Amino acid sequence: MENFNFYSPTEFVFGKDRAAEAGHFVKKYGGSRVLIHYGGGSAVKSGLIGTVKKSLDDAGVKYCELGGVKPNPRDTLVYKGIDLCKAEGVDFILAVGGGSVIDSAKAIAIGVPYDGDFWDMYSGKPVERALPVATVLTIAAAGSEGSGDSVITKEDGMLKRATGSDLLRPKFSIMDPALTQTLPAYQTACGATDIMAHVFERYFTNTTEVEITDRLCEAVLLTMIKETPRVIADPDNYEARANIMWAGTVAHNNIVGVGRQQDWNSHGLEHELSGLYDVAHGAGLAVIMPAWMEYVHKHNVMRFCQMATRVFGCQMNFEDPEATAIEGIRKFRSFLKSIGMPINFAELGAKEEDIPTLVEKFGIGDGKTGGFMQLDAHDVTEIYKIAAHATL
Amino acid sequence: MENFNFYSPTEFVFGKDRAAEAGHFVKKYGGSRVLIHYGGGSAVKSGLIGTVKKSLDDAGVKYCELGGVKPNPRDTLVYKGIDLCKAEGVDFILAVGGGSVIDSAKAIAIGVPYDGDFWDMYSGKPVERALPVATVLTIAAAGSEGSGDSVITKEDGMLKRATGSDLLRPKFSIMDPALTQTLPAYQTACGATDIMAHVFERYFTNTTEVEITDRLCEAVLLTMIKETPRVIADPDNYEARANIMWAGTVAHNNIVGVGRQQDWNSHGLEHELSGLYDVAHGAGLAVIMPAWMEYVHKHNVMRFCQMATRVFGCQMNFEDPEATAIEGIRKFRSFLKSIGMPINFAELGAKEEDIPTLVEKFGIGDGKTGGFMQLDAHDVTEIYKIAAHATL
Numbered sequence: 001m002e003n004f005n006f007y008s009p010t011e012f013v014f015g016k017d018r019a020a021e022a023g024h025f026v027k028k029y030g031g032s033r034v035l036i037h038y039g040g041g042s043a044v045k046s047g048l049i050g051t052v053k054k055s056l057d058d059a060g061v062k063y064c065e066l067g068g069v070k071p072n073p074r075d076t077l078v079y080k081g082i083d084l085c086k087a088e089g090v091d092f093i094l095a096v097g098g099g100s101v102i103d104s105a106k107a108i109a110i111g112v113p114y115d116g117d118f119w120d121m122y123s124g125k126p127v128e129r130a131l132p133v134a135t136v137l138t139i140a141a142a143g144s145e146g147s148g149d150s151v152i153t154k155e156d157g158m159l160k161r162a163t164g165s166d167l168l169r170p171k172f173s174i175m176d177p178a179l180t181q182t183l184p185a186y187q188t189a190c191g192a193t194d195i196m197a198h199v200f201e202r203y204f205t206n207t208t209e210v211e212i213t214d215r216l217c218e219a220v221l222l223t224m225i226k227e228t229p230r231v232i233a234d235p236d237n238y239e240a241r242a243n244i245m246w247a248g249t250v251a252h253n254n255i256v257g258v259g260r261q262q263d264w265n266s267h268g269l270e271h272e273l274s275g276l277y278d279v280a281h282g283a284g285l286a287v288i289m290p291a292w293m294e295y296v297h298k299h300n301v302m303r304f305c306q307m308a309t310r311v312f313g314c315q316m317n318f319e320d321p322e323a324t325a326i327e328g329i330r331k332f333r334s335f336l337k338s339i340g341m342p343i344n345f346a347e348l349g350a351k352e353e354d355i356p357t358l359v360e361k362f363g364i365g366d367g368k369t370g371g372f373m374q375l376d377a378h379d380v381t382e383i384y385k386i387a388a389h390a391t392l
Numbered sequence: 393m394e395n396f397n398f399y400s401p402t403e404f405v406f407g408k409d410r411a412a413e414a415g416h417f418v419k420k421y422g423g424s425r426v427l428i429h430y431g432g433g434s435a436v437k438s439g440l441i442g443t444v445k446k447s448l449d450d451a452g453v454k455y456c457e458l459g460g461v462k463p464n465p466r467d468t469l470v471y472k473g474i475d476l477c478k479a480e481g482v483d484f485i486l487a488v489g490g491g492s493v494i495d496s497a498k499a500i501a502i503g504v505p506y507d508g509d510f511w512d513m514y515s516g517k518p519v520e521r522a523l524p525v526a527t528v529l530t531i532a533a534a535g536s537e538g539s540g541d542s543v544i545t546k547e548d549g550m551l552k553r554a555t556g557s558d559l560l561r562p563k564f565s566i567m568d569p570a571l572t573q574t575l576p577a578y579q580t581a582c583g584a585t586d587i588m589a590h591v592f593e594r595y596f597t598n599t600t601e602v603e604i605t606d607r608l609c610e611a612v613l614l615t616m617i618k619e620t621p622r623v624i625a626d627p628d629n630y631e632a633r634a635n636i637m638w639a640g641t642v643a644h645n646n647i648v649g650v651g652r653q654q655d656w657n658s659h660g661l662e663h664e665l666s667g668l669y670d671v672a673h674g675a676g677l678a679v680i681m682p683a684w685m686e687y688v689h690k691h692n693v694m695r696f697c698q699m700a701t702r703v704f705g706c707q708m709n710f711e712d713p714e715a716t717a718i719e720g721i722r723k724f725r726s727f728l729k730s731i732g733m734p735i736n737f738a739e740l741g742a743k744e745e746d747i748p749t750l751v752e753k754f755g756i757g758d759g760k761t762g763g764f765m766q767l768d769a770h771d772v773t774e775i776y777k778i779a780a781h782a783t784l
Contacts, residue, residue: 001569001634003407008400014651015395177393209631211618212639215611223604239601242393246651247604255647259406259638 001210001259008253010146011172014246016238018174019136022052022094023059029132029171031092034063035085037105038096039070043138048179052096052136064088069097072153072160072274072281073104075119082111082118085131095135095170098191099142099281102135106150106168109133119161122152127165135173140180140245141191141282143198143252145173153275159361160275175249177241185232189339190282192228195248196221197285201264202257204296204303204372214306216256221311223247225335232339263372266292269383272358277350286341287348290333291387297325299373304328334392345388352388355381393602393651400645402538403564406638408630410566411528414444414486415451421524421563423484426455427477429497430488431462435530440571444488444528456480461489464545464552464666464673465496467511474503474510477523487527487562490583491534491673494527498542498560501525511553514544519557527565532572532637533583533674535590535644537565545667551753552667567641569633577624581731582674584620587640588613589677593656594649596688596695596764606698608648613703615639617727624731655764658684661775664750669742678733679740682725683779689717691765696720726784737780744780747773 013021026034034056036049043049044067056063066081084090085108095105109131111118121127135145144150148168153160180188203217223243230240250256266289273284297304305321308314308328312335317324333343342348359381368374375383405413418426426448428441435441436459448455458473476482477500487497501523503510513519529537536542540560545552572580595609615635622632642648661684662676689696697713700706700720704727709716725735734740751773760766767775 001407001631001638003410004404006404006406007402009403010399011401012396012398014398015393018395209635212612212615212635212642215614216608216642219607219611220604223607226603239393242651243601243604246393250604250608250647255642259634 002207002261004258006254006258007166008146008169008255010170010253012146012249013172013174016176016178018176019048019051019179020055022136022174023055023057023061025172025174026056026061026092026094026134027059029092029134031061031132033088033090034061034092034094035081035088035090035108036063036065036094036096037069037081037101037108038065038067039098039101040067042182043096046182048136048138049096052094064090069101069104071100072278073100074153074155076155078104078107078111078118078152081108085112091131093131093133095133096138098137098139099144102133102142102144102170103150103152105133105135106130106144107152109168110163119154121163122161127163127167130165130167132171133168134171137173137175137245138179139183139187139191140241140248141194143195143248145170145175146249146253151271158275160271173249175245177238177245180241180245181236181238183235185235186340187280188231188235189228189341190280191248192224192244192339193282193286193336193341195244195251196224197266197289198251199256200289201267202260202262203307204263205260206372207260210260213256213259218310220247220251220256225311228339261371263370265370265372265375268362268369269380272361273348273350275361276354276358277348279348279350283342283348286336287344287350287387287390288383290329290336290343291383291390293329293332294386295379295383296373297322297329301325333390337392343392344390350388352385355384355388358384394599394653396650398646398650399558400538400561400647402562402645404538404641405564405566408568408570410568411440411443411571412447414528414566415447415449415453417564417566418448418453418484418486418526419451421484421526423453423486423524425480425482426453426484426486427473427480427482427500428455428457428486428488429461429473429493429500430457430459431490431493432459434574435488438574440528440530441488444486456482461493461496463492464670465492466545466547468547470496470499470503470510470544473500477504483523485523485525487525488530490529490531491536494525494534494536494562495542495544497525497527498522498536499544501560502555511546513555514553519555519559522557522559524563525560526563529565529567529637530571531575531579531583532633532640533586535587535640537562537567538641538645543663550667552663565641567637569630569637572633572637573628573630575627577627578732579672580623580627581620581733582672583640584616584636584731585674585678585728585733587636587643588616589658589681590643591648592681593659594652594654595699596655597652598764599652602652605648605651610702612639612643612648617703620731653763655762657762657764657767660754660761661772664753665740665742667753668746668750669740671740671742675734675740678728679735679737679742679779679782680775682721682728682735683775683782685721685724686778687771687775688765689714689721693717725782729784735784736782742780744777747776747780750776
């Protein structure tokens, strides 16, 4: 096991009808003038924004608001948010929505106390200050409600870049699974795929003897395999929604990833897909991740056997371990297909002829990247090709 | 799943040679005058206290010290610590040791800013203020390094009582698995038993459909079953020590217990044993917990079958589920015996004739207690009787 620091100070406020406590918690964590940041009109129409506002009113907290965050959130709205916060003297950002809204809120939180362009922090500069951020989560997927990460897309060139800092960990996150019951099946499945991908990025590692995080990873994956089909079949299943929502947080606050090298190439490869085609991140991952697994499995066949047997219930083939490894990957792809995810370029709406562009944008040049198996431009090209043609 | 709040703000600083960072972290969390609190001479002799002092010196942090904490920590030393802190103007308590030292430090932290007797907060009064506490952990067991709980024994009558508050959650906990390598096998096994018990207290619940916490519980248990025998066989196995140490934290910061009713009767029953005989808490749990399981298993046979199959690798007997449940409990007791734990009163040094005294001290009167199966005084007596005579 490698040395690590683990710090997840967010207060999670989980369960039915908790959004009405937003005002109480904003006040507890020192907010006096809040920006309510959200996405489309659904948060307004559902009455959620109204509930949050009433709660802030009751707590005597002032607020302004900025909606309009899109999936793969853009820098352009972030600049608008920063200007608004400066004009209104905002000291606390409350994101009401999913990962995109939260990531946009984190970018605004970085930008307000910073003299230069907030994009500097998405170009490698460390985050040194940020306004406090909190969330009212409406989609189980990104894990941003419990993480210090944020991903923003620069509209000029559709360049998707990330930053991370403990300063961006939300002060609190209100998580009411009932709020996710109105999500369409496709979006629910995209979220589930993202959650599983967050685990797999940590599961495939060259660090040995980290049984505790291996088992915690498997715990989240087994939960997702049980609960996701139940939610796809019955969107109103509160219990299944609740399990998935909490699994999404556990998958990405790094409790399942400490003490080990992590990979993250699948996320990198996917970011180019959703950057170029503006497809849902989870859908892109459903196409990329099994393809990545097929390409890298020889790097550590036994680790894929562990996944196959412990997570997907395969019988170990002791005479031919690789067959077990491949069977596990096949089961993963079948699972994704069964919950309605695309599994190849055609189903995603991506084009094979764009692969050189994707590789170019991936920006690896003559270098290599990845924590599990180091990939060069040739490897990346091959993985996109597998993803282009994948079948069950 | 039930509504819950989860808040675990402790910064965990995990790995080799991290104790030298104590000064840095005390300063980061606002300490300027520290009480170093520890147990016997081993922390001094090993050089650990010296390392911590040097680190505080280097950070320009002043300190005083109080050693002498015993297992099942006493109120008498807590009073001494409170007086010392008041005299020295201490604003931060650094516990260097295991659960007993940390629990004693938490009690001192409660007592310093409180006008009355700190025991009030161990008699039902809520904790409203406390000095900040941090830890350098030397034993994987109690989970106190990541919890808001503290258990203290009143020397007059050997009365063991607990308190809990988020204010008692350590600001940081330094966890170097190498520090646990010098622990005798018996103490290591006691710690492992305590860790597993913390999980089982949460695992046995009447709350249905909490797959995520079920699976997280099982993750910790499976890790303990793999790693504990390795450490008993080879005390210097750093990797196994590391897995156990982190598992101990995960077992008790409540990440494996949220969203569900919990039980905690085994801990209550054990507290009377270690209170009366001054035996190790883990050893008492090894005797009590399987006895408790045998007595309550009919309350939910399927839940015990889940434990038996998922945790102890039993084959499900579909014609006779109860046989599987009992087989799982038997495997648990065999496991405890195999790591050197006592499994009945004689091996523990307890006496059957004391059972009425134990039940009397348990203090249940005509009432009932417990989150999984409500127990009355008769039930408690029966469980102590099973524990008295247990065999493999």
